[in-house]
Amino acid sequence: MLGVVVAYSALAGDRLVALVTSIGCAGLLLTALALAGRWATLLPWGFVGVGAGYALFLSLRGGTVDARAPILAATFFVAAELSFWSIEGRSWRSEREVLVRRVALLFSAGLATAIVGGLLLLVASGRRGGIGYEAAGVAGAVLTLALITWLGRTEDR
Amino acid sequence: MTRSASPKLGAYAGLAALGLLAALALRLPELVLFAAPFALVAGVAALQVRAPRIDVEVDLAHERTLEGDLLDISIRFDPSDAAERVDVLLELPPGLEVEEGTNPATLRLSKGDERVLQLGLRCVRWGAYRVGRVHLRAHDPFGVFKHETAIDRRQALKVYPTQEAVRSLLRPAETQVFSGNHVARQKAEGIEFADIRQFVAGDRIKHVNWRATARRGELWVNEHHAERNADVVIFLDVFAEARRGGRSTLDPALRAAASLAARYLRQRDRVGFVSFGGTINWLLPATGARQLYRIVDAMLDTQIILSHAWRDLVVIPRRTLPPQALVLALTPLLDDRAVTALLDLRARGFDLVVIEISPIAFVSRPRGEIQEVADRLWRLRRDAVRGRFERAGVPVAVWNDESSLAAALEEVGASRRRARTSRV
Numbered sequence: 001m002l003g004v005v006v007a008y009s010a011l012a013g014d015r016l017v018a019l020v021t022s023i024g025c026a027g028l029l030l031t032a033l034a035l036a037g038r039w040a041t042l043l044p045w046g047f048v049g050v051g052a053g054y055a056l057f058l059s060l061r062g063g064t065v066d067a068r069a070p071i072l073a074a075t076f077f078v079a080a081e082l083s084f085w086s087i088e089g090r091s092w093r094s095e096r097e098v099l100v101r102r103v104a105l106l107f108s109a110g111l112a113t114a115i116v117g118g119l120l121l122l123v124a125s126g127r128r129g130g131i132g133y134e135a136a137g138v139a140g141a142v143l144t145l146a147l148i149t150w151l152g153r154t155e156d157r
Numbered sequence: 158m159t160r161s162a163s164p165k166l167g168a169y170a171g172l173a174a175l176g177l178l179a180a181l182a183l184r185l186p187e188l189v190l191f192a193a194p195f196a197l198v199a200g201v202a203a204l205q206v207r208a209p210r211i212d213v214e215v216d217l218a219h220e221r222t223l224e225g226d227l228l229d230i231s232i233r234f235d236p237s238d239a240a241e242r243v244d245v246l247l248e249l250p251p252g253l254e255v256e257e258g259t260n261p262a263t264l265r266l267s268k269g270d271e272r273v274l275q276l277g278l279r280c281v282r283w284g285a286y287r288v289g290r291v292h293l294r295a296h297d298p299f300g301v302f303k304h305e306t307a308i309d310r311r312q313a314l315k316v317y318p319t320q321e322a323v324r325s326l327l328r329p330a331e332t333q334v335f336s337g338n339h340v341a342r343q344k345a346e347g348i349e350f351a352d353i354r355q356f357v358a359g360d361r362i363k364h365v366n367w368r369a370t371a372r373r374g375e376l377w378v379n380e381h382h383a384e385r386n387a388d389v390v391i392f393l394d395v396f397a398e399a400r401r402g403g404r405s406t407l408d409p410a411l412r413a414a415a416s417l418a419a420r421y422l423r424q425r426d427r428v429g430f431v432s433f434g435g436t437i438n439w440l441l442p443a444t445g446a447r448q449l450y451r452i453v454d455a456m457l458d459t460q461i462i463l464s465h466a467w468r469d470l471v472v473i474p475r476r477t478l479p480p481q482a483l484v485l486a487l488t489p490l491l492d493d494r495a496v497t498a499l500l501d502l503r504a505r506g507f508d509l510v511v512i513e514i515s516p517i518a519f520v521s522r523p524r525g526e527i528q529e530v531a532d533r534l535w536r537l538r539r540d541a542v543r544g545r546f547e548r549a550g551v552p553v554a555v556w557n558d559e560s561s562l563a564a565a566l567e568e569v570g571a572s573r574r575r576a577r578t579s580r581v
Contacts, residue, residue: 040164044171051176051191058185069187077194080172084165084300090244094263098242101265105298109194117190 001079002028002050005072009057012068016060024053031083038087047080070117078110158208158295158304166301169199202301210237211266215247215289215310224283224319224412227256232274232291236266240295245274248290248307251403252282252316261292282403283318283411285457287311317453318408320416321562326424327570329387330508331481337386338424345383352380388429388442388479389421391452392502394488394495395434395459399516406489406514411456413487413512413562418452428452429477432459433498437468439477468494470501483508489516490542503549510569511546515557 006024013020027049034042058066066072085102094102176192179185211234218229232247246261257277266272278288289311295304332341340349353366356376369377391414398405414430421428422444429442430452440448440455470478478484484507486499503509523532546553552572554565 040168043164044168047168047172048175051172051179051188054191055179055183055185055188058187059183066187069190073187073190073194076191080169080195081299084163084168088300090263092259092261092263094242095265098263098265102242102298109198109299113190113194117193120193121186121190 001075001082002031002047004075005050005054005079008068008072009054013057013060016056020053020057020060022053023056024050027051027053035083035086040084040087043083043087046083047076050076065121067121070114070121073117074110074114077113078106081106081109158306160206160208160302160304162302163300165299166199166202169195169301173199198299199301202297202299206297206302207238208304209240209243209266209295211235211240211243211293211295212237213291213293213308213310215291215312217288217312217314220313221315221317222280223317224280226280226316228253228278228280228314230276230278230288232276234264234266234272234274236268236270236272239268240266241298242296242300244292244294244296246292246294247276247288248292249278249288250284250286252280252284253286253288253314254279254281280316282408283316283457285454286314286316288314315454315457318412318415318456320419321409321412323416323420323566324563325566325570326417326420327483327485327510327566327573329389329426329481329483330573331483332383332385332387333427333481335386335425335427336384337426339385339387339426341383341385343383343385344380347381347383349382349384350379351382353377354380386424386426386444387421388427388482389417390429390431390442390478390482390484391418392484392486392488392499393430393432393434393456393459394486394490394492395432395436396492396495397434397489399489399491399519401519401521404519406491406516406519407459409556409562410487410489410514411459413514413556414456415453416562417485419449422446422449427479429479429482430455431473431477432456433468433473433495434492437472439473441474441476442479442482468498470498470505478502478507480506481508483510486511487514488512489514490539491516496542496545499551500545500549503546503551509551510573511551511553512562512565512569513543513553513555515555518558 006021006028009024010017010021027046029046030042030049031046034040034046054072173192173196176188176195180188180192214233214235216231216233222228230247232245243264243266244261245264249255249260255276256279258275260276262274264272264274289309291308291310293306293308296302328339332339340347344351353369354377356365356378360378364378366377366379393410393414395407398407400406418428418430425444427442427444428448430440432438432455438455438459440451484502486509488495488499488511490496490513499509499511523529543553552569554569556562556565
């Protein structure tokens, strides 16, 4: 599924295609390596590579926003979820109900990403940016990271 | 419950932050779409994280079972909170294997909805176990956080060894004073005819041998052998064992011990038990079904504990080995301390029989010239040990995979009968 993002970046772009493809393929290679070796710490770097290839494609593209971005974002998210699922290292079979609900949740999340992403893109394309929005964005990103790190620590209850 | 974050949390948080920053830096709103789902999943999971309260009960179908039997076990979950995915692992000791059901299993638990997980356990090996420690690992819907705990609902499970087929038991050389099933040498009230003698005052009319009386012209009566019980001590050598995979020489030894104890107790003999090795365990001879359970329970605690300390018969309480008892030794003949103790027993006048649990089948085939020489030397040394017993008048029967316990007992019985005849 990540290959779809890389392939789209390579095929839809017209400038520095080789560089975009190389970065995307490097990401794919890292992901494959992480999946084969079940290295959870390496896995995000593969996604970063694929994302970087797409970001480079977008920055070289210029002009209007990419209308296919919501679909690609959903594909990217589902691919990430499936990758983490595959390295969970569970050797036993889950109950049928659990499996069905998990698959349903995954694809619902993908679908929601595509739909909400499309709407957001539509709203965002009509607005103009500013220093306030950028500062709020940076602060939001840093705060999210801090909150997640704090909540994610191991604790005994 | 112990809470921990999966590697996904860090990865998603990193991807979200990187994506958002890149979107701002490069002024690409599309990248926000890439970062948003990761931020949303990590953020929602982090805000909603809580340990689910799940009560667990474990029920065993039986507290006692036989080696090789299938035991039903049910794990009952009573969740106070819903849990999307719960990994359940019932901790099992070696000797118990899951044959029906899945262990570990992943379940979904709804709030207040009781669930039961059924498992069928095959009791592969005898032993005293404690079963019921359940490990739970609850995941949130996206698997970002997990809560782990171990719930201890252990219950005692006794798996008794299966019994070996035994056709006839060894007759003890001496009997005791209580009534039983062995024909004693002494003449007294009984069924087995012994001799005839002249009538004396006090003899009962029913004992008059009318044919002898008619022939001799005076009253003669029949004499009978008394039916008495005997003392039997099962002596288990637990100094060393030969082991291959899950099998060991201790397994057939225990099966034989349990079978012999059951059979002797059934014919009203007093049976005692001595496990002689790194640790020493004993039971005074007694009769009845309760003694059988005591012996089998004592056997279940038997294990090979490596010890280099010298041990002899002094450490065994004197009452455990009553005089004139038949001592049935079950030994792989692997440790000199056991051999010396058994020869010492014989020297003290005990009626001793050795059943050798052959370790040959547990030894891998020698490879190379040196190993072959070592193997031959080892076998010769075992023959020499057997020779020592034979010279001391102790019959030794070898019990291996190719023969049955009944055959080994027959061999010993025949040898004892021959010895008795030659003594006469």
